[in-house]
Amino acid sequence: MSIPAETRTPPGPIDDRAGLPALGPEGTALLRLLDETFESWGVSAGARVMTLPPLLPTADLARLDYYDNFPHQAVVVAPLDLERRESAPFCCETGCFPCDALQPAALGLPSASCYGVYLHHQGQTVPSDTLVTVVGWCFRKEERYEHLRRQLGFRMREIVALGSKEHAQRHLETFGEKITAFAEALDLPLRKEAACDPFYDRGGSKALMQRLAPVKYEFLFGDLAISSVNTHRNFFGDRCSITLADTGGPVFTSCVAFGLERWLSALTQRHGGWEAAAEAVARARSVL
Missing domain, CATH: 3.30.930.10 (Bira Bifunctional Protein; Domain 2)
Incomplete structure (x- = not known):
């Protein structure tokens, strides 16, 4: 279900506190x-x-012991699971998709x-x-x-x-x-x-x-x-x-x-x- 226009967060600068400065x-x-x-x-x-x-395949990074040596730094990427999207929608309060809405993460951000x-x-x-x-x-x-x-x-x-x-x-x-x-x-x-x-x-x-x-x-x-x-x-x-x-x-x-x-x-x-x-x-x- 789409979010009504009047309740959407207005656009603004990317949050520097999230580690994404411009x-x-x-x-x-x-x-x-x-x-x-x-x-x-x-x-x-x-x-x-x-x-x-x-992006690099997580299977390749795992073969290089990346997730054993640097688990504290790891960030992975997963596409939306379109079949489960309706039952696990985007959460406006947390600003996140729940794990159930995602396919397995097969790609890593090095x-x-x-x-x-x-x-x-x-x-x-x-x-x-x-x-x-x-x-x-x-x-x-x-x-x-x-x-x-x-x-x-x-x-x-x-x-x-x-x-x-x-x-x-x-x-x-x-x-x-x-x-x-x-x-x-x-x-x-x-x-x-x-x-x-x-x-x-x-x-x-x-x-x-x-x-x-x-x-x-x-x-x-x-x-x-x-x-x-x-x-x-x-x-x-x-x-x-x-x-x-x-x-x-x-x-x-x-x-x-x-x-x-x-x-x-x-x-x-x-x-x-x-x-x-x-x-x-x-x-x-x-x-x-």
């Missing part, structure tokens, strides 16, 4: 400038530019852009020095949302290495240095810290392994991680059957990630507004 012209221009900067770093290093789907890269290359043989760069919408369920800092939906630029162990490690070293140099040119104080996934038992074997041989470093502005460098060893190469052209063994992978809205938050906080932040980025680009 950007005006100044913010949009700065986000594009940052993304063009990070993309150019990848292209200059030989990365292929790709566009990947915003929390990072790189998952699509590995799934795209599954079953393929690649050169030992392969690089790919993508930007995509990513989604994370958070305990709370903060404007530009923590969002349900945000954009992430990634530069991904697939190939030899040496190639994957060199990738992180090269782009870690680029992030540091860019931050210095921006007068943006960042600190680099080893990170441990929060859902691991701090006394467990996975947490111990990460402390002994960190797989992730974050670049933080205050308490906010705006970039990270991540090594996955040969995990994705093995799970996705991506092999090296010269050895036939599984590829090693690593990725460098830039949370674009988080960079906006850090830059505007540091420089005081959109215009000053954009000028700082333009200056930094001119000297690097």
Whole structure:
């Protein structure tokens, strides 16, 4: 049954508290400038530019242990079950469809852009020095949302290495240095810290392994991680059957990630507004 027009909620801005803020012209221009900067770093290093789907099959993500490793971030998508829609209608009070009105959720919203890269290359043989760069919408369920800092939906630029162990490690070293140099040119104080996934038992074997041989470093502005460098060893190469052209063994992978809205938050906080932040980025680009 349709909702009478006089009782419908009038249209208005998307609720920032729900983790879905909008950007005006100044913010949009700065986000594009940052993304063009990070993309150019990848292209200059030989990365292929790709566009990947915003949704991925949950079966594929489950095969990558995504729902075991990141259950607290997971967001899935389900279409309406049209046969049950009348018996389980949309609830105006909660603003939700009940579970009974939905078909099984077979699609997931990824929390990072790189998952699509590995799934795209599954079953393929690649050169030992392969690089790919993508930007995509990513989604994370958070305990709370903060404007530009923590969002349900945000954009992430990634530069991904697939190939030899040496190639994957060199990738992180090269782009870690680029992030540091860019931050210095921006007068943006960042600190680099080893990170441990929060859902691991701090006394467990996975947490111990990460402390002994960190797989992730974050670049933080205050308490906010705006970039990270991540090594996955040969995990994705093995799970996705991506092999090296010269050895036939599984590829090693690593990725460098830039949370674009988080960079906006850090830059505007540091420089005081959109215009000053954009000028700082333009200056930094001119000297690097």
